[in-house]
Amino acid sequence: LAKTTQPISMDSYEGQEVNITCSHNNIATNDYITWYQQFPSQGPRFIIQGYKTKVTNEVASLFIPADRKSSTLSLPRVSLSDTAVYYCLVGVGTGANNLFFGTGTRLTVIP
């Protein structure tokens, strides 16, 4: 079962680029990597998903090395509103028990 490890917390100043890395050494061939953002007392919100190399959308980039044993979520020029918990998720198919959200990374953006 793929399990993820992330830093518990990170601090960043407004306007900086933030990179959050997730380790998933036991990722399976068919697993995709998905990142979610969660604000207090709200449900998580999908940010980005990828399988390999680099994926970019309007809010973030996801970098996945060739061995896929880790991934890095990159948030460009963070603002105070990006203060949230970020979860890395690895899973696929019918095995919803493989849906490990892990501990998440609490990002605090400082003015």
Add this chain to the structure above:
Amino acid sequence: EAGVTQSPTHLIKTRGQQVTLRCSPISGHTSVYWYQQALGLGLQFLLWYDEGEERNRGNFPPRFSGRQFPNYSSELNVNALELEDSALYLCASSRIGFNTGELFFGEGSRLTVL
């Protein structure tokens, strides 16, 4: 398009009571997932329903149960409530059984057990 809706948003129960939480998925989504999130902690997978069937279950005791109706809405039932059941219960839906797609979460039902 309406998102995932959950009810009630907040409720207070006492130990030993029973509670039913409800979830309506996004139109067209057939899979519903339930998660428990205790205060300050991560999401713990509870149950996954698809096409009316329970597809998978997390590491929770049998007093946590649920069902999915023909219209794909779902209920989560918790019997014999304990203090540690106090948490935010989140429901999510997806288009099919989780594969590469994203989960769409509701705002949750916050349960307080006294």
